[in-house]
Amino acid sequence: MTGSASEAGQGGTAPHPVLAHRYARAEEREGFVRALFDATAPHYDRIDRIFSLGTGPGYRRRALREAGLRPGMRVLDVAVGTGLVARQAVTITGDPALVTGLDPSEGMLAEARKSLPGVTLIQGRAERIPLPDASVDFLSMGYALRHVADLGAAFAEYRRVLRPGGTVLLLEIGRPESRLAHLIERFYMGAAIPALCWIAAPRHRSGELMKYYWETIEACVPAGTILGALSDAGFTAPSCATELEVFRAYTARA
Numbered sequence: 001m002t003g004s005a006s007e008a009g010q011g012g013t014a015p016h017p018v019l020a021h022r023y024a025r026a027e028e029r030e031g032f033v034r035a036l037f038d039a040t041a042p043h044y045d046r047i048d049r050i051f052s053l054g055t056g057p058g059y060r061r062r063a064l065r066e067a068g069l070r071p072g073m074r075v076l077d078v079a080v081g082t083g084l085v086a087r088q089a090v091t092i093t094g095d096p097a098l099v100t101g102l103d104p105s106e107g108m109l110a111e112a113r114k115s116l117p118g119v120t121l122i123q124g125r126a127e128r129i130p131l132p133d134a135s136v137d138f139l140s141m142g143y144a145l146r147h148v149a150d151l152g153a154a155f156a157e158y159r160r161v162l163r164p165g166g167t168v169l170l171l172e173i174g175r176p177e178s179r180l181a182h183l184i185e186r187f188y189m190g191a192a193i194p195a196l197c198w199i200a201a202p203r204h205r206s207g208e209l210m211k212y213y214w215e216t217i218e219a220c221v222p223a224g225t226i227l228g229a230l231s232d233a234g235f236t237a238p239s240c241a242t243e244l245e246v247f248r249a250y251t252a253r254a
């Protein structure tokens with residue numbers, strides 16, 4: 001991965017509530033997102049394999065390594081989902097007991113339990129983490145910033161639970177800047193992926209799921225907003241590495 005904060009583009013530091021126009025009240029939106037992920041959970045890994053053309057596990061492992069995850073470190077994986085990041089963290093730390101996963105969706109946690117024996121899994125949200133101060137060395141979050149309404153609250157919690165000098169790694173999808181890449185992304189996200197998911201998860205043809213994914217990708221939190229919110233929360237050296245103009249890995253030190 002290459003790149004820097006300045007290459008990642010500017011987005012201002014204003015809060016970026018996703019889908020605020022559809023779900024005026026935070027609890028309504030949280031309920032919708034939780035129900036959506038509960039319903040998607042059994043299909044999530046298959047959809048991720050299609051979406052990433054099988055590169056997801058390797059990319060997640062590489063990002064963790066490049067951000068400095070090493071054997072013996074205590075890890076909190078926020079938005080653990082079915083465990084796609086946490087599984088890679090276990091292979092690096094070498095001990096599942098060092099890894100904790102947090103997610104609000106019981107359906108996602110049920111899937112994670114199947115593939116993460118020995119990992120502590122907790123139901124909860126990024127904005128309120130039920131762990132003591134300075135209790136982890138490394139905190140990761142994969143593809144979930146879009147769902148967090150209050151970035152400031154989440155990042156304050158990340159800083160609190162990380163030990164001084166600990167690392168935060170945020171994996172996200174960003175909108176590509178070049179016109180060609182943007183057109184490819186629009187076709188991929190707007191036509192190819194919905195069609196593949198339609199085939200892969202036929203019970204979820206509601207359209208609501210793909211509409212939500214599409215809207216959250218269109219409404220991705222801009223890089224400048226993420227980097228600004230990390231600095232505001234007291235993190236140092238925030239930076240962003242970009243791969244294929246779309247996959248972004250943000251790191252910073254507590």
Ligand SMILES: C[S@@+](CC[C@H](N)C(=O)[O-])C[C@H]1O[C@@H](n2cnc3c(N)ncnc32)[C@H](O)[C@@H]1O
Binds near residue numbers: 082083102144
């Ligand atoms: C797209 S999945 C990502 C799962 C996994 N991290 C990965 O890399 O594939 C997004 C996850 O974020 C979770 N989530 C939604 N809102 C959240 C919040 N406020 N705090 C923590 N997790 C949240 C969802 O329940 C879901 O499991």
